[in-house]
Amino acid sequence: MPATAPAKALPALALATLDNAGQPDGSTAVHYRLAYADARELRPYQQARWSQPPIQLMRQRLQAHLGQQRAVIGTLGAQASVRVDGQPPALLRVELEEFSQVFDSPERSVGLVRLRATLTRPSTLGESLLAQRLFEAQAPAPSPDATGGTRALAQGADQVAAALAQWLEASGY
Numbered sequence: 047m048p049a050t051a052p053a054k055a056l057p058a059l060a061l062a063t064l065d066n067a068g069q070p071d072g073s074t075a076v077h078y079r080l081a082y083a084d085a086r087e088l089r090p091y092q093q094a095r096w097s098q099p100p101i102q103l104m105r106q107r108l109q110a111h112l113g114q115q116r117a118v119i120g121t122l123g124a125q126a127s128v129r130v131d132g133q134p135p136a137l138l139r140v141e142l143e144e145f146s147q148v149f150d151s152p153e154r155s156v157g158l159v160r161l162r163a164t165l166t167r168p169s170t171l172g173e174s175l176l177a178q179r180l181f182e183a184q185a186p187a188p189s190p191d192a193t194g195g196t197r198a199l200a201q202g203a204d205q206v207a208a209a210l211a212q213w214l215e216a217s218g219y
Contacts, residue, residue, distance in 0.1 A: 094192035147195030157198025
């Protein structure tokens with residue numbers, strides 16, 4: 047059986063520090079919303095914690111998915127020394143807008159992950175906008191508790207990371 051040629055690697059991409067637009071900074075609490083009561087109120091589970099703040103967990107998911115087909119540069123300092131066709135790689139900025147379990151009834155919930163991705167090209171004159179898109183995934187929770195919520199959120203994070211990677215590839219970045 048002939049060996050297949052490896053897929054062509056995509057251009058390197060710089061991943062900026064993620065912004066945390068919708069979650070309490072540095073919190074490791076697992077959060078939920080009761081959409082049937084007050085969807086605006088973000089509540090923490092008292093005994094459920096992530097191993098790291100959700101913003102860091104999301105960054106790890108993005109790096110893992112994007113890094114399957116390209117070099118992902120994690121710091122802006124390293125970005126300055128890397129060149130793609132004579133210029134610095136595109137810079138991906140991500141804002142995590144939502145990372146919570148949302149209950150539409152006491153028995154039924156989803157893990158909701160929403161982020162905004164902005165792709166720019168750095169230059170000596172600043173940055174030029176290349177593309178921007180909002181990504182959202184909802185994964186059903188297998189149980190109406192923190193355990194079910196964390197499983198659904200992990201699945202939602204993977205879905206968003208995969209969709210973002212596909213969008214970048216389809217956009218030529």
